[in-house]
Amino acid sequence: MCGMTGFWQRHGGAQDALLAQARAMSARLSHRGPDDSGEWCDEAAGVALAQRRLSILDLSPAGHQPMHSADGRYVIVFNGEIYNHLALRDRLRAEHAAPPWRGHADTETLLACFAAWGVERTVQASVGMFAFALWDRQQRTLTLSRDRMGEKPLYYGWQGDTLLFGSELKALKAHAAFRADIDRGALALLLRHDCVPAPHAIYRGVAKLRPGHLLRISADTPREAQPVPYWRYNDAVSAGLREPLIATDAAATDALEAQLGASVDAQMLSDVPLGAFLSGGIDSSTIVALMQARSARPVKTFTIGFDENGYDEAVHAKAVARHLGTEHTELYVRPEDALAVIPRLPGIFCEPFGDSSQIPTFLISQLTRRAVTVALSGDGGDELFGGYNRYLGARTTWEKAQRLPPPARRAAAAALHAVAPATWDRWFQRIGPLLPKRWQLATPGDKAQKLADVLTLSSGQAYFLNLASQWQDPARVVLGAQEPPTLLTMPDAWPPTDNLAQWMMAMDAQTYLPDDILVKVDRAAMANSLETRVPMLDHRVVELAWRLPLQQKIRHGQGKWLLRQVLYRHVPKELIERPKMGFGIPLDSWLRGPLRDWAEALLDENRLRHEGYFQPDAIRQKWTEHLSGRRNWQHQLWTVLMFQAWLEQERRASA
Known part of the structure; x- marks a missing residue:
């Protein structure tokens, strides 16, 4: 487990300058690898690689990175673990392709496999979690790759004529070419999903490599390169169902x-x-x-x-x-x-x-x-x-709603919306003891509003997007935002199943x-x-x-x-048998109590207007309703607060 980073500047550079810049980038990742660090550069090409190491396998200097292949062709910085690397060594020996081993690090195994089999065959044969950057000194190509399920992160992007990459954004930001321009479309995605989904990132010109993908960049056509999959989750879905x-x-x-x-x-x-x-x-x-x-x-x-x-x-x-x-x-x-x-x-x-x-x-x-x-x-x-309750809901809430004719669904939704959430809460508080246990709801007002929203939806996919969204229309809240497409809004990328529960599981x-x-x-x-x-x-x-x-x-x-x-x-x-419990904190009450002053400062109306990212009225309305106890907007507010706190730190860092 490590932190890796680097860059490729097309105009080349002096060795000392390249190494110093790489060292500054890797210093931002010291928490990911406190045990060792290293830098390397190809002066003529303008490529520099750096790594911070958390020693897990082969604690000796033989595990030091950046690491070179035995034939000198490849140089790698690697983050993660290859769990079957000893079996890969056995396969190499059986094929008479194994070099003399310097140690027992999985990174050394990967380099030998790259030399014998090529990159794509190697990652397909590997079992593990990983992100790496591989420089081919012979072909003058840089390959970035990420594990199948996305356990290890990898950001990359062109800033001017320099390609930056690394395990975390803070490493990219340490490069002199980085421009910290916030992507308002990505901010809208943050409000919808609580996170910025791949391939998007919060800064313009930066992307996340999607899980199961390779990006190979050559000196001849660097900017035209596009990530390609070496493993597809939807293929696993298709094969399993077939x-x-x-x-x-x-x-x-x-x-x-x-x-x-x-x-x-x-x-x-x-x-x-x-x-x-x-x-x-x-x-x-x-x-x-x-x-x-x-x-x-x-x-x-x-x-x-x-x-x-x-x-x-x-x-x-x-x-x-x-x-x-x-x-x-x-x-x-x-x-x-x-x-x-x-x-x-x-x-x-x-x-x-x-x-x-x-x-x-x-x-x-x-x-x-x-x-x-x-x-x-x-x-x-x-x-x-x-395991998620929404999969069960696909068989209950959604399927039952679909049995109603569209006019009846619209009428029911209007009736549910007509009653204020606080009124629903008061009614259920009075009659709750008389109801069956399954009807004793913690927040009946919020659930009534959600049910009303579900009744107006036209498809199971829309139902899932509704469930996956904190802010239902974030582009109206983020000023100047146009929400970019994601896997959830791209039918060509959807899993190949008509069963809604299975579709939701595959999308999640x-x-x-x-x-x-x-x-x-x-x-x-x-x-x-x-x-x-x-x-x-x-x-x-x-x-x-x-x-x-x-x-x-x-x-x-x-x-x-x-x-x-x-x-x-x-x-x-x-x-084991008990109701499912999330891994959470009492955020709703904390926002009304010990976090109230902190949140109020970040959500101040004048501050929001001055910063110019959010439509203040929409946020202030939710904040007021939450403080009054009429609604529980903890998740929507927390996402805004996390952006505001992050933005404040960004300002301090650049001051």
């Missing part, structure tokens, strides 16, 4: 446990201390159970808890840890501990990021790093095995997962110099998941059914 796994429940459980167990086993390879996040939920408990089954000593597990009702899973994690016999560490976080993280967020997430679970993710990473350098995570289970895996969840985990963990690994995102697990029939994922109104069966072989059902 050739489903026809097996009994027991046989399907065996197959899933074997494949997921193999992934866990490979990802436990480390030359430094290793552990796991444990929330006590299905996903993390499954990963920890499979780890413990493969370990001769107790696995180190980590949990944070909150005293606020509805936000604490630590007690459940402790019960799972006790049953599995892990070496468990828990920390109950006080509100002031979480609040103290907020001023650091714009620096941790160098691009504005609006998912408030970034705060507990940072805190669990901070706790974990005190004892280990690598932590396995349970992310990916919801998208692969049908290609949008919400890499652009929100994996960004959150990567930045929060790397801010603490902690490597995270995600066994469920091994592409072989992904491909198996899509071969499983939907009824083995969602059954009897319950998601992740088959994954639960794997877990129940290791952990009693009664320790």
